[in-house]
Amino acid sequence: MKYWADLKYKLRDPIALGTQLLLLLLGIYSLLMAEQNRRWKVPVLFIGLSAWILWQNKKKHPLIYIVLCLLLIIDLYHDYFWVGNHHYMLLFMVLSVIIYDYHKRNDVLLKNIQILFVVVILASGLQKLMSSQFMSGDFYYYMINRGTLFKNFVRFFPESLDVAKSNAKNMFELQAVDPNLGESITLKNIFPNLGAISHIFAWVTVIFEMIVAFAILWKPKSTGAHLLLILMILGILSTRFETGFMALLALSGLFLCNNTYLRLMYVLIITGCIVLIFTKLGYH
Amino acid sequence: MIEIEVMHNIKIKEFVLKYGIPSLAVVIILIQLFFVNTQRLNKWKGGGYGMYTEIHYYYNQIHIPGMSVDSLLKNDLEMKNALGFLMLMPNKNNLNKAGELILKTTHKDSIHIQIWKPIVNSKTGFYSRELIDEVYLKNTDF
Numbered sequence: 212m213k214y215w216a217d218l219k220y221k222l223r224d225p226i227a228l229g230t231q232l233l234l235l236l237l238g239i240y241s242l243l244m245a246e247q248n249r250r251w252k253v254p255v256l257f258i259g260l261s262a263w264i265l266w267q268n269k270k271k272h273p274l275i276y277i278v279l280c281l282l283l284i285i286d287l288y289h290d291y292f293w294v295g296n297h298h299y300m301l302l303f304m305v306l307s308v309i310i311y312d313y314h315k316r317n318d319v320l321l322k323n324i325q326i327l328f329v330v331v332i333l334a335s336g337l338q339k340l341m342s343s344q345f346m347s348g349d350f351y352y353y354m355i356n357r358g359t360l361f362k363n364f365v366r367f368f369p370e371s372l373d374v375a376k377s378n379a380k381n382m383f384e385l386q387a388v389d390p391n392l393g394e395s396i397t398l399k400n401i402f403p404n405l406g407a408i409s410h411i412f413a414w415v416t417v418i419f420e421m422i423v424a425f426a427i428l429w430k431p432k433s434t435g436a437h438l439l440l441i442l443m444i445l446g447i448l449s450t451r452f453e454t455g456f457m458a459l460l461a462l463s464g465l466f467l468c469n470n471t472y473l474r475l476m477y478v479l480i481i482t483g484c485i486v487l488i489f490t491k492l493g494y495h
Numbered sequence: 496m497i498e499i500e501v502m503h504n505i506k507i508k509e510f511v512l513k514y515g516i517p518s519l520a521v522v523i524i525l526i527q528l529f530f531v532n533t534q535r536l537n538k539w540k541g542g543g544y545g546m547y548t549e550i551h552y553y554y555n556q557i558h559i560p561g562m563s564v565d566s567l568l569k570n571d572l573e574m575k576n577a578l579g580f581l582m583l584m585p586n587k588n589n590l591n592k593a594g595e596l597i598l599k600t601t602h603k604d605s606i607h608i609q610i611w612k613p614i615v616n617s618k619t620g621f622y623s624r625e626l627i628d629e630v631y632l633k634n635t636d637f
Contacts, residue, residue, distance in 0.1 A: 319512045353613075
């Protein structure tokens with residue numbers, strides 16, 4: 212029973228827990244990105260690290276956060292169009308936590324996290340609505356028939372896996388043909404009626420994203436909103452190991468959520484994502 | 496009067512604290528939309544959260560009649576960057592830049608460079624490629 216009490220005690224303060232997990236995620240992400248733009252990172256890390264070692268006891272500034280945040284900004288400046296979308300979201304979350312260290316107001320931090328989350332999910336939904344290739348189902352159709360979506364499920368259906376492999380092979384072979392000849396191939400469906408299913412799946416995705424965004428905007432602490440968010444995160448993880456992004460969504464959920472059990476769920480999701488990122492099974 | 500001004504300042508500070516960072520995210524999204532709509536930036540990148548909304552730029556194809564793109568890329572970081580950027584943002588400007596670099600490295604007199612994207616139709620299973628843009632360049636550097 213002592214363990215359960217300890218666990219409950221730990222889960223009582225989502226801001227302390229969230230900032231701890233964010234730092235862990237940020238550290239691993241920085242390590243994986245360390246080789247990019249090394250020339251700029253070396254002086255920042257050197258100064259930051261020596262300052263941290265020499266003035267460790269003066270906890271006036273969140274030094275580790277600031278140094279790692281600078282590394283994010285260096286990569287953003289040099290590879291603005293190359294970094295992933297979660298790089299931006301991570302930077303905004305880290306900035307929120309850094310300014311929290313100065314204003315110390317929980318309501319401000321939670322408002323930052325809530326509105327950032329809503330902006331990200333709404334943008335993602337609107338981008339899909341604006342893409343005819345997505346809304347027609349053509350994008351999902353292409354990804355699924357190529358075997359790049361639901362990869363971990365398709366392997367349980369050997370016949371479907373074979374069809375996906377042959378589609379990928381045909382596409383690869385077409386790539387070698389001069390595109391000016393106007394040749395085409397016909398993709399084989401790995402499951403029947405995939406065209407219609409992709410179309411419906413596209414609409415379901417957008418509607419679900421919109422519902423989650425508005426639920427968190429309207430009632431950021433409600434159990435219902437967080438159940439939907441957890442469902443969305445698990446759903447996305449089952450299509451692809453987008454662990455970097457999903458860890459950030461789950462972190463936002465953890466910061467905002469009021470329910471101990473759901474907080475535990477978020478912590479497990481984030482930890483799982485961190486493990487997958489660390490072992491490079493998931494995307495960082 | 497002074498009291499009203501102080502209240503006003505507090506309100507502004509409150510707003511910046513709560514909505515400053517999310518507003519920054521919105522600004523980045525607007526910049527991304529601008530680049531997508533005017534510079535043909537692929538929706539996957541640029542911080543607009545448009546991942547998984549269209550086929551990834553990795554599958555765009557650079558075609559240069561009479562030349563192998565793979566051998567151009569071999570051990571040439573500058574070429575990798577230029578052609579990679581062309582796939583990510585396949586507009587005229589990047590086509591010209593890539594073309595000029597290829598002319599410079601291969602010492603050819605002229606070049607025809609095209610960028611294609613995959614197209615797919617979920618109703619029929621049709622899969623082919625569509626020309627995004629192309630340029631013809633002549634080497635003026637004699």
